[in-house]
Amino acid sequence: MAMDEIVDGLSEVSCDVLVIGGGTAGPMAALKAKAKNPKANVVLLEKANVKRSGAISMGMDGLNNAVIPGYATPEQYTKEITIANDGIVDQKAVYKYAQSCYSIIEELDSFGIRFLKNENGDYAVKKVHHIGTYVLPMPNGETVKKALYRQLRRARILISNRYMATRLLKSSDGRIAGAVSVNTRTAEILVIKAKAVILCMGAAGRLGLPTSGYMFGTYENAANSGDGYAMAYHAGAALANLECFQINPLIKDYNGPACAYVAGPFGAYTANNEDRRFIECDYWSGQMMLEFYNELLSGKGPVFLQLKHLHDKTIEEIEQTLHKVERPTRGLFQEGRGVDYRKESIEMHISEIGFCSGHSASGVFVDDNARTTVPGLYAAGDMASVPHNYMLGAFTNGSFAGLDAMEFADNHDFGEIDAAEIALERERVLAPTRREDGIPPNQIEYKTRRLVNDYLQPPKVTRKYELGMRRLAEVREDMQERMIARNAHELLRALEVQSIMDCADMAAHASLFREESRWGLYHWRTDFPEKDNENWFCHTLLSQQDGRMTSEKRAVQPYVVPIADDEKDLYDKQRIRASA
């Protein structure tokens, strides 16, 4: 058989809890679900291979948001994230995370994932955020995936690698009933019936095109093509604040973090071409990105991460992490460029846009138990709406999802599935394989993402958005009528581009709905340049209603931790004022 040759096949399995996405949140959700009911069947479905999948595939440099007793309190953290996210936060979920994440750190530690400790054996937490201290370095963070995998094997989680989920299935009472997936190497269809489903499919990281032009040179793990966002949408779940884009400051051309979270605590900082600091704080927020953008436009760019003022030994220590743990290619890249941090600063630029709650706030709407608006359907990690939750948030909220989903499964029987729905989905999935001639998925994808850059990248201009939506609709027609897939691998790409297109439509729709500017560069609308708390201090929820994309306002739930008036705009004051 030729590689990736298309095989005709359809099989069905069932389980109590189905977890889709085996990156970060997924493995933890599966472990917790199984621990809650060891007799139950838990399936972990992954498009790639759980051993090396997701944003943490190579490792991680540290925990960006650890709330560790003695350094920070859940109240402080909740306050910080509320302010960093311009107040649009349901604090209950953030607060619950903040209260629970320490026990998850201890659990990860018991898995063999090591965190930086001081001479007394206490966690050595560093300050990067504007107000509090939450960054915990992981000098041997390259082991994180291996340690997780060991736990999955030990718990006898049923792992299905190389299956890409395409659509969720619901029963007639609106409850979740399972999912359809396709083997990425044979194109065989696998239907999984489940009493509860947890979505952990990561960010929508292939929405914008990196300035390098490389389709897979994204900041995010490139397998995260927004399938989770698209599937939730088609299942009728609500998605929150999609106009709050993810945009990050990255190493130019390398398109990965520079990374100020690692180097900042040692004294490195973001500087302009005059070697001057221009922002107070290197923590990634929309307001910080706006100052970054303004600096680039002011003629004081490029912007750099500056280390050259540091002691040689300090730089060596930083390199130990930066070049070995999370992105081993980072050292190779700098070496290839001949950049020595002792002499030269690291040139940075602005990333492509994406959806990600891990770094901003755009995700499938969930409550503090990771429940979506569809009964029995859960979401956690970068694709769920708990803001700024990063890796530890994926683990912690993944654990909430696993526990609650198993409880749901214990109390419900399987929802019935309409065979006609499966047949329809099978035809939709395989449609590009049925054509003799047409446009390959990579061309559709390149065009879609180029249009995303041309029209949707902030600053957001209404006229551009309207034009962009028309152009995207034209490409959608090509995608639906003329796209071909000649083997199973191309079929995977053809399915991914459909998710990317859905995400582009949602990004445009959500952005046009919110008629104000908020979250700095993430949602800067030139036609509505001011923040408008009177009309827009609310979430926006996007969902499919009567077959149409619809947006509505949703009130921010009363705060658990009050924010004083003079604290509310602390993150707006990022720019360093010139002193006389």
Ligand SMILES: Cc1cc2nc3c(=O)[nH]c(=O)nc-3n(C[C@H](O)[C@H](O)[C@H](O)COP(=O)(O)OP(=O)(O)OC[C@H]3O[C@@H](n4cnc5c(N)ncnc54)[C@H](O)[C@@H]3O)c2cc1C
């Ligand atoms: C470059 C980079 C650096 C980072 N650095 C840090 C850091 O230092 N500290 C920190 O705290 N956080 C960091 N983060 C953030 C952190 O890694 C993420 O917030 C976290 O890993 C997200 O977990 P997740 O489970 O939501 O997604 P992921 O871990 O990305 O997992 C998603 C999984 O879903 C799978 N998948 C996608 N679509 C499908 C489908 N259709 N069917 C089946 N499977 C599918 C993917 O293959 C993937 O395995 C970083 C992120 C990036 C990208």
